[in-house]
Amino acid sequence: MNNIINRYKYDLLNIRMPGRYLGGEFGSIYPTGDEILKMGVSFPDLYEIGMSNQALKILYNLFNSVEGVICERxxxxxxxxxxxxxxxxLSLFTLESGFPLKKLDILTFTIGYELCLTNLLTMLDVSNIPLKVDDRGEDDPIIIAGGPATTNPVAFGHIVDFVFIGEAEGAFEVLLEDIVTLKKEGKTRNSIYEFIKKQDYIWHKDKKDRVKRVFWREFGLSAQKRTHLPxxxxxxxxxxxxxxxxxxxPNGCRFCHAGVYYKPFRQKEFEHIVKEVEDLVDICGYRTITLSSLSSGDYNGIHTLVKGLNNRFKSRGVSFSLPSLRVNSVSLPLIEELSEVRKxxxxxxxxTPKLGWQRGINKEVPKDRIIEILLKAKERGWKLAKFYFMIGLPVAGGEDEVGxxxxxxxxxxxxxxLRFNVNVGVFIPKPHTTYERSYQFGDELGFxxxxxxxSGLKGKNIKVxxxxxxxxxxxxxxxxxDERVNDLLISAYKKGARLDAWDEYINRDLWREVISEASWDVEDFVTRERSLDDKLPWGNISLLESSAFKCDQLEKSQEEEASxxxxxDCDHNCGVCKKxxxxxxxxxxxxxxxTEHKDVVDKSTYKKxxxxxxKNGRAIFVPHLSTMTIIERAFFRSGIEVRFTEGxxxxxxxxxxxPLTxxxxxxYxxxxxxxxxxxxxxxxxxxxLNSNLPEGFEIIKAYPMNDIAQGRSHKKLMALYAGADYEIYTLNSPLNSEELKTKIEEFIKDSDVLDDYTLEIIDDNILKVKAMFNNKKWNNCVKMVSEAVxxxxxxxxYDFKRTRCYAKSKKGTIILFSDMK
Structure with a gap:
């Protein structure tokens, strides 16, 4: 990676957020040189989306736990x-060591939503990996996809070699151990390919047999290791x-694909949750923790859990949130606990709005109960509520949903x-759900x-x-x-489709053109209702639910009957649960x-x-706001308690x-x-602190200030800042240090800031600049030099390094920050 940075530093600075591509994060795993199998794992979207995905971190650490494997992101x-x-x-490269994707043995993709499929094509193409399975050979990595959005693999099965159906923890570790063994035996890509092809949980485009979802039986029996890093x-x-x-x-909402994909529900024991929270706080430095699930309020003892976690961690400013709460599982005590640290x-x-329709989708949300919860929350200072609706659900039966x-x-x-944010979307009948054969609104009708x-909800405090x-x-x-979507995807990609889930990148006209050029009626095929006799593209994929159960649920839905x-010991055997x-x-x-935290710190006194x-190496590509977060988390990781603002x-x-540019x-x-x-x-x-900072950051010295009296304010460091020394290296620049000095002198003279800058030539390739900002006209050294040249x-x-920072003392003299007390 250092070779890439050194060679292309100036080009990288022309790119928005170059740190996305350069790694160096705390908790990254690097190759040692002894690995036999080289892998990549990706959530095929931009870094800031992919690094938000928990599945990616689970896979990264799972794959790297296998002896002989190195897996990079x-x-x-x-x-x-x-x-x-x-x-x-250049080929697209991995974050940890800058390894080209083309040279990997296996490249895996965890796909959480379908709109990232053109991103997958981008990643293959820019790495010189053929887009279609049949065009790849011994010099190409094996492409394996998995995740909840892959249960209709037919639509992209000519693009990826294999699709893993189910939970990776249940089989992937053993699969990789076997592949490492094959590699040790000198087996080629083709031999490994044929081995993977034979696994009964693997789908590929020529597969005729039924593929059954892998179920991980161990979930919740222990704390998951390293799933929070990097x-x-x-x-x-x-x-x-x-x-x-x-x-x-446990709810069985009839529209929910994830509920089927992860059946049956499994709850993690309290002690393991506490261990993982401790890791997130002590090892990672997080102070906002999400207790995640499809319906967190249905966790057995959720109030006891949240209250206990608050008691243990609130003294450290840690707050907890539950992103998925069913109305019937929300209680006043739980609301109070969730607002303990921040709201x-x-x-x-x-x-859906009608009670009968709600019973039809098996998700009853009584209006009176919502009002009761909102009023109690309002009494305790909550000001905003969010609501989510879908239109086009089959339970409406063609009736008006808008009104x-x-x-x-x-x-x-x-x-x-209260203030309301109302979010509405068009229902998509997902494969393997009760409604997999239902009609879907087209673009025009949905809009x-x-x-x-x-229009109907225009109002000051209601945002739609x-x-x-x-x-x-x-x-x-x-x-x-069906399989015709493969060519549709590739056609759209070649015309320029990129990052389709992003409003700033999606090109609707391009997609409409591709759809109109297709040899089949895309809209009719996608939106039409399927009969029970119609063969479904995903028909040979089993998520373990029985067909009889789906038919039973569909009948109950039509009769507005909840399950x-x-x-x-449920009364509606879906076929998933077995011995x-x-x-x-x-x-x-x-x-x-x-139970309180065992290491409560005395907070009666504090010091500044x-x-x-x-800040060097990869760290120079980290922007200031991210640097602030990195520093904050280093203190959390180090067990040094930080004082917080009120409010x-x-x-x-x-x-x-x-802030450093x-x-x-x-x-300095x-x-x-x-x-x-x-x-x-x-x-x-x-x-x-240094053991808890990412690559490129290092604490050099610490200087205690005078004791701060409780309740008294003090002068901000930014107000004390008086200037800095810089060294400008001109080895790779158009001008040498003498020529640069002349240019700068002309500019600062014309700009009337001669008193702010002192220039000194160190040698032909280094110019020292002392920038003392007596006025605010050109108080950014980089911008000043840019204007000058x-x-x-x-x-x-031009390469800049800041070597000193100055402060204004109480007596008005200019001193180094390190001399300030």
């Missing part, structure tokens, strides 16, 4: 980085720790007075109905958003289509609620410490003297932080 390139790769004739350096979309407290769901919005996935949604929201608003809802009906239609193509919860496949409840632990740190959303008392290296960055412990032995604290200094070959 890779994500989809944004268009500017794709252009860079093509221009430089920690993203570039801030991801979901920037919090995640503990999977339950896999699967987020309440979210209600109502799906009932509008009426329900208006009634809830009149009763509570008209969504527009009516938005809707998921693009065209994207829902597009998703329907991938999730319901009971999934239990260990060795069963639901699993967590045991409620006595006195768990009252100023730290000097360096709705507490923040660490952390400040920087002068991305692309600069530095040996300054931040100050207020801490409750760790100030009595700063040398030891520095050692701890008439082009971007950072991308045209």
């Amino acid at each position: 890779v994500f989809a390139p944004a268009p500017d980085f794709e252009e860079f790769l093509r221009d430089k004739e 920690v993203a350096s570039i801030t991801p979309v979901q920037d919090h720790g995640v503990v999977e407290i339950m896999r699967g769901c 987020s919005s309440l979210t209600f996935a109502l799906e 009932p949604i509008i009426d329900l929201i208006k009634e809830l608003y009149a009763a509570t007075g 008209l109905k969504l527009k009516e809802i938005k 958003n809707f998921h693009s009906p065209f994207l829902s239609f597009l998703e329907g193509i991938f999730t319901r289509g 009971s919860l999934c239990t260990d 060795d496949i069963k639901v699993k409840y967590a045991k409620i632990v006595d006195n768990f609620e009252t 410490i100023v730290f000097r740190f360096s 709705f959303n507490p923040k660490p008392k952390l400040e920087f003297a002068h 991305m692309g600069l290296s530095s040996d 960055e300054i931040f100050g932080i207020e801490i409750y412990n760790g100030y009595d032995n700063l040398d030891e604290s520095i050692k701890k 008439g082009e971007s200094a950072l991308t045209s070959g």
Whole structure:
């Protein structure tokens, strides 16, 4: 990776967020040189999406736990980085060591949603890997996909070699051990390919036999190891720790694909959840933790769990959230616990407005119960509620859905007075669900109905958003289509389709053109209702539910009859549970609620410490806001308790003297932080912090400030900042140091900032600049140099390093920050 950075540094600085592609994160696993099998794992979207995905981290650590395997991460390139790769004739490379994808033995993709399939094509193509299975040979990696969005593999089965059906933890480790053995025996790609092909949980385009989902029987029986690492350096979309407290769901909502994919539900024991939370806080440095599942409120003893976790971690500013709460599982005590540290919005996935329709989808959400919860939450300071609906559900039977949604929201608003965010999308009949044969709204019809809802709910405190009906239609193509979708995907990709899940990148006209050029009626095939006699493209994939159960559920749906919860002795055998496949409840632990954290820090006194740190190598591509998060988390990992602000959303008392421009290296960055412990032995604290920082960051020194009286304010470091010394290296630039000095002198004279800059030639290739900002006209050294030379200094070959930072003392003299007390 260092070779890539050294060779292409200036080009990389022309790319938006280059740190996405360069790795170096805390907790990364690097090759030792002894590995036999080289793998890549990807969530095929941009870094900030992929690093938000828990499945990716599970797979990364699972694969790397197998002896003889090294697995590195890779994500989809944004268009500017794709252009860079093509221009430089480079292959897309892995984050850890910059290894080209083309040279991997196996490249795996975990696919969470269908709209990332063109990203997968981008990644193959820019790596010079043929797009179709039949065109690949011995010099190409074996492509394996898996994940919940792969249960109709026919639609992309000519693009990936294999599709793994089910939970990877249940079989992939053994599969890799066998492949390592084959590699040791000197077996070729073709031999390994044929071996994978024979596995009964593997689907491929020529497979005729039934493929059954792998079920992982061990979930919840122990704490999952390292599923929280690595920690993203570039801030991801979901920037919090995640503990999977339950896999699967007991509710059996008839539209829900994930509920079928992960049947039966299994709950993780309290003790294992606590261990994973401790890892997220102590090892990763997170202070916002999501207790994740498809329906977290249905976890056995959820209130006891959340209360106990709050008691253990609230003194450290750690908060907990439950993203998926069924209305009937929400209680006032639970709401109070969730707001203990900070309040987020309440979210209600109502799906459909009428009670009869709700029974039809097996998700009853009584209106009176919603109002009761909202009023109680409002009393305790909650101000916002979110609601989710779908239109086009088969339970509506063609009746108007728009009016009932509008009426329900208006009634809830009149009763509570809270602010509402209402989100509406078009229902997509997913494979393997009760509604897999149902009709789907097309783009035009969906848009008209969504527009009516938005118009009908205009109001100051009601905000309506809707998921693009065209994207829902597009998703329907991938999730319901047959093998003809392969060519549709490749055609769209070659015309320029990229990052289709992103509003800023999706090209609807391009897709409409591709669909119109297809030799088959795409919209009719995707949206039409299937009869029971119709053969489904995914017919030879089994998620273990029986056909008889699906038919029974469809009848009940039509009769608006709900089914009971999934239990260990349920009255509606779906065919999944067997002797060795069963639901699993967590045991409620006595006195768990009252257990406090064992290492509670005395918070009666605190001190402000100023730290000097360096930022070099991969770290120069990390922007300032991400740097702040990295520093904050290093303190959490080191067990040094940070003082927080008061209020709705507490923040660490952390400040920087002068944010460093991305692309600069530095040996003298300054931040100050207020801490409750760790100030009595700063040398030891520095050692701890450095062991908990990602590559390229290093704490050099620490300087205690004078004691801060409780309740008194102090002058901010940014206000004390007076200037800095820089070294500008001109070895790769158009001008040598003498020529650059002349240019700068002319510019600062014309700009009337002569007093701010002192220039000194060190040698032909190094110019020292002392930038003392007496006025604010040109107080950014990089911008000043860029103006002086008439082009971007950072991308045209000039290398900057900050070597010192100065402060203004109480007496008005200029001193080094390290001399400040």
